[in-house]
Amino acid sequence: MHGILIIAPNWIGDAVMTQPLLASLKAQYPESKIDVLASTWVAPIYRACSEVHEVIEAKFEHKQLQWGLRKELANKLALKKYQACFILPNSLKSALIPWLANIPFRIGYRGELRFGLINVALDNPSKVNRPPMVEHYLALSQLLNGEQTSPATDNLTPKLNVSSIATQSVQAKLKNIHIDQANIYVMCPGAEYGPTKRWPTGHFAELAQIIVTHNPNSQIILLGGKGDHSLAQEIEAKVKCDGHIHNWCGDTSLDEAIALIGMSKAVISNDSGLMHVAAALKTPQVAIFGSSDPAHTPPLSDKAQVIWLNLPCSPCHKRECPLGHLKCLNDILPAQVFATLSTLQP
Numbered sequence: 001m002h003g004i005l006i007i008a009p010n011w012i013g014d015a016v017m018t019q020p021l022l023a024s025l026k027a028q029y030p031e032s033k034i035d036v037l038a039s040t041w042v043a044p045i046y047r048a049c050s051e052v053h054e055v056i057e058a059k060f061e062h063k064q065l066q067w068g069l070r071k072e073l074a075n076k077l078a079l080k081k082y083q084a085c086f087i088l089p090n091s092l093k094s095a096l097i098p099w100l101a102n103i104p105f106r107i108g109y110r111g112e113l114r115f116g117l118i119n120v121a122l123d124n125p126s127k128v129n130r131p132p133m134v135e136h137y138l139a140l141s142q143l144l145n146g147e148q149t150s151p152a153t154d155n156l157t158p159k160l161n162v163s164s165i166a167t168q169s170v171q172a173k174l175k176n177i178h179i180d181q182a183n184i185y186v187m188c189p190g191a192e193y194g195p196t197k198r199w200p201t202g203h204f205a206e207l208a209q210i211i212v213t214h215n216p217n218s219q220i221i222l223l224g225g226k227g228d229h230s231l232a233q234e235i236e237a238k239v240k241c242d243g244h245i246h247n248w249c250g251d252t253s254l255d256e257a258i259a260l261i262g263m264s265k266a267v268i269s270n271d272s273g274l275m276h277v278a279a280a281l282k283t284p285q286v287a288i289f290g291s292s293d294p295a296h297t298p299p300l301s302d303k304a305q306v307i308w309l310n311l312p313c314s315p316c317h318k319r320e321c322p323l324g325h326l327k328c329l330n331d332i333l334p335a336q337v338f339a340t341l342s343t344l345q346p
Contacts, residue, residue: 003082004029005103007094008038008046010062011192012254012273013297015045016280017133018088019158022051024141025086035080037073037097044254045277048160065093074100086140087118107143120144130296134158157300158280166259170252177246181263183217186278188269189235190228190249194319196291197270199329201231205238206334207268211341212241219244221264223257223274226250266344268337275299284344286337290329291316305340307332 004025009015015038022034033053036046039060046055058073060066070093078101085098087108095117098106107120114121120143125131131139134156174181189204191197208220222232222245232247239245252260258277261267267278267285271292278285279299287299289308293315298306308314314328321328 002032003080004032004034005077005082005085005098006034006036007085007087007089007098008036008042009088010039010042010060012042012045013276014133015042016158016160016273016276018137019049019160019280020134020156021086021137021141022049023155024138026051028141035082037077041254044258045160047163047255048258050161070097071100073097077101084144088137090124092117105144107140132156132295133297134300158276160258160277160280162259162262162281163255166253166255167263170256170259170263179219180217182265183215183219184260184264185211185218185220186223186261186264186267187220187235188223188267188272188274189231190224191270191272193292196316196318196321196326196329197272198231199270199288199290199332201234202238203332203334205235207337208235208239208245209241210334210338212244219246221260222247222249223252223260224249265346266341268341271297279304284346286340286344288329288332288337290314290326291318291321293317303344305344307337307340
């Protein structure tokens with residue numbers, strides 16, 4: 001097996017959870033070069049995976065077919081003569097490129113009318129008893145051997161490496177605003193899915209206040225994408241400790257965010273992509289779950305603590321609280337999160 005292509009998922013957290021699949025393929029085919037075709041948004045995750053030979057970035061857009069772009073990419077990839085391609089998203093359009101590129105083995109889960117485009121397939125698991133996402137992706141690693149058994153689960157913990165260039169960039173930013181990296185707490189207030197995954201900004205602000213009160217040297221950095229900038233502004237406005245809280249949402253690349261998380265004392269986040277990054281870097285963290293299920297997408301790290309109230313109405317997996325009270329998040333109090341944070345081992 002001389003060349004393997006991976007079609008990456010579209011979300012940061014999902015991308016992190018594919019790393020054990022890459023590790024399994026590299027162990028099975030140590031001489032193979034594993035390349036990843038990824039959107040610009042998730043490409044930095046694969047640059048942080050030691051198993052990846054080349055990351056091929058593409059400006060994919062959500063819910064767009066982009067036929068011309070896909071055909072152009074397929075023509076370029078055909079020249080590389082990959083023997084196998086693992087198509088990790090479930091969509092029809094994600095299977096088009098390897099099919100157009102005439103890659104012999106096109107491996108993935110059945111779904112969305114992909115018959116013929118995928119020629120080595122597994123049935124999608126039921127939504128009722130879904131396995132954890134790492135196991136979901138890892139199961140595909142056995143199909144090239146003609147097996148459909150569960151792979152060895154000795155290591156289901158994703159691992160990422162931090163770029164030295166990104167680390168230097170972050171260190172320069174910290175130096176410019178006189179922050180000692182030994183005292184950094186990272187808070188990630190965003191979650192792309194919607195409000196039912198976002199702990200209230202007032203709770204984040206109160207937690208920041210508690211942290212700084214207990215340790216006046218603490219520096220809180222709010223981290224996320226451009227869409228999280230306004231959430232971070234709300235938190236800043238509610239915190240009465242000037243000079244201790246910094247809104248970096250939308251002001252860092254994902255490579256830099258990975259580096260910052262890697263050097264921080266601890267991370268407090270919702271169930272989000274950056275939560276999975278923190279877990280893969282083995283940074284101490286508290287992960288707050290609301291409408292989603294920590295059994296399906298937990299932070300896979302022995303330095304992570306999950307807080308989930310497990311109310312009768314959860315996990316509902318809805319973007320907005322169907323009952324209008326959002327108790328699953330509102331009732332997780334800052335004092336409880338701080339107490340959990342205090343138990344984390346560096």
